[in-house]
Amino acid sequence: MPRRATPLNPEDGPLARFALALRQLQDEAGFDAPSVQVIAAKTGIPRATLHHAMRGSRMPSLPVLAALVRAWGGDEAEWVKFRSRVEDERERARLELIEELGQLRPPRDDYPDYDDWPTSGENSGLGPLPSRNEMVRILVRRLADLDHPRYIKILDEGTLEEYVRSGHHGAPDLPHLRERDKADRRAQLARQAASEEAEDIANAATEWAALRYRAGNPTIRTISKDAQLPYSTVSKMLRGLVDPVAEPAATESVFNALRSLTVHDRASLDGTHTSHE
Structure with missing residues (x-):
């Protein structure tokens, strides 16, 4: 089964542990839980912002956290408290680093x-x-x-x-x-932005691949027929090339089509098992 593009280790720090907890919440929400693409489509939050939270590269703002937690059935109040504890931990680490650097250099x-x-x-x-x-x-x-x-x-x-x-x-x-050296820094930021965009596309493609796997790996033609969308649109979306915020209706249509195929596939398996009994 496809896996997330960015592996995380709890020892990487509080942001990594927070992201791992969000991933666990998503997993516990089950197959029918909205994907990051669908959350982006419904809320208008850029998928890059949501992916930052899921890969532990940035602490999600309260609105971003609320969108993820609500979508996956978490306790919003508890997650806000959890976020505050993580922020306190990060601030302590920052102050310790400043103190250490201050001792090293006047x-x-x-x-x-x-x-x-x-x-x-x-x-x-x-x-x-x-x-x-x-x-x-x-x-x-x-x-x-x-x-x-x-x-x-x-x-x-x-x-x-x-x-x-x-x-x-x-x-x-x-x-x-x-x-x-401003030119060097601008070039560095441009490379970083390009790298993040490429990772966002890879994450989106991985997420769609996981949903498609759960649905029994239907063909793009089958998905486009169920979603009532052009083949080319579905093909681009499954490769992570469609921005869900720009195309919310198409994103939800593809997600619902895959979810419907997943349910149908499970029902077919249940029927097969029953007939053998």
Whole structure:
């Protein structure tokens, strides 16, 4: 039977555990429970937003959570409490990380402007000031902590010292460096958006494949006949290429057709078993 595209591990953190709990709620709702595609079609919530919740990449907002829980017969009040506990856990982890990073590096404001830093020596009230090269190292690490791809790559490849010696960094001022690399960040966001869109399509196709499997793997022609939709529309939908928010009626028609075929298939099996008895 087809499986979800994104495996999750409870040890990956609170978001992963929350998503696993949502998946369990969906499984417990049974074969007739609305799919993510149908929930998107009925509520107008983008399927990408729903998939983020199901794969643990983002905490669902209260309206998104309510749409999923109501569709799958959960206790909305209990899920809101569960969400609050998870958010508290994430905030504690965030504060612990900030405290840890603060112990590793002094705040930027502890130092005068970069151009005024001496190569060595004392500064009243601050103690020994770092050398220019040392500040380059500190700022590169800070940029890597901010998920900046260029500086993550420098650290991952172990070329920090080479970068420091090259002298190509110019003034290692945080705003300056971030401004210089805006193009890199835009490219990274574009790649991320394309990757998420591809994953949303894969998730939708996997979900439709699971529904089709439960219905006994009917042909696209059979589904289109039952749903009273063109063959091409059903074919695109089963491949995850139709946005359920843009085509809510078609999404529900295909879902209902598959659900009807599932019930008919089960009834046929029950009749076969009865005749053998």
